[in-house]
Amino acid sequence: MVVSSPVCFPYSASTLDQTITAMAFKIAPFVALILTLWTSSAQAKAGPPQPDFAGKLPERIGEWKKPANPVIYEGNALYEYIDGAAELYKAFDFIRAITFEYAADKEDTIKVDIFDMGGARGAFGVFAHGRETLAAEVGQGSEYGGGLLTFWKDRWFVSVLGYPETPAKRAAVFNLGRAIAALIRNTGKPPSIVTLLPRMGLVPASIRTFHHHLLQNDYVTFSHENPLGIGPKTQAVLARYETPVGRHLLLVVEYPIEADAKVAEQSFGTTVLGGELLAKQGERWMGLKRDGKRIVVVFEAASKDRVNQVLTEVP
DSSP states (O other): OOOOOOOOSSSHHHHHHHHHHHHHHHHHHHHHHHHHHHHHHHHHHOOSSOHHHHHSSOOOTTTEEEOOOEEEEGGGGHHHHHTHHHHHHHHHOOEEEEEEEEEEEEEEEEEEEEOOOOOHHHHHHHHHOSSSOOOSSSSTTTEEEEEEEEEEETEEEEEEOOOOHHHHHHHHHHHHHHHHHOOOOOOOOOOOGGGGGOTTTTGGGGEEESSGGGGGTSSSSSOOOOOOOOOOOOEEEEEEEEEEEEEEEEEEEEEHHHHHHOOOOOOHHHSSSSSSSEEETEEEEEEEEEEEEEEEEEEEEHHHHHHHHHHHOOO
């Protein structure tokens, strides 16, 4: 059996205390730095602080009173709330929904749904997907009709429904919308791909951005598959145009690398255009071009010449 020798310190107790104290002062800045970096990293992962909707929204809006607590749905729990429409939100990176039902009585309510879409890409995308008009009354873009106000701001998409509509309820809906928007301090930018759309003839309310292929047929059905390889790492924009020489649709898709765009060009050309770059679709024409990591597709143009002209308008 080996017996360890007793540990001997070459310092007296008082000297040892002084040494430990000195070492503590020396390492304190490094400990503080590490704690700061760790805290910053944790905050970055958690994202920016969320608005206190539950605590800061008005207790009353006119006749309508806020419930004691909101109901929150996260991830796939959204299907429990809006089964049949949840897929749309999931396609735009949905994280959670915070819901309130302001009530004057059981039959007289205003429904508030605040969707955290994780970023401006998802919030703008889900707002733009269903709109038919465009206004700037609330948030960074809004639409109102039939008692329903929708808008987006930063990472949030918001729906406030007061139905059946009355003058008092309409006023309450807008007041609630503005109160929610005021709690969202940051603003976001629409996906940069929107800036590639030519302005001449563009119908602004028709702009759709997406990164899931199930949304590619919003205006014209060209495939139930995914010939363009649209997915989370791509960004696509689709829009309608009305010009003096006719109407057409424009789709622009950007890929992370050029190789992906080449694969999509070949796939779309083979499965949709029949091996050509231009093809007739009923009485209208469609065509495609690729420029590096970008693909541009024109649908429903009046002629081949019109397809070629539109393709040259997109950088």
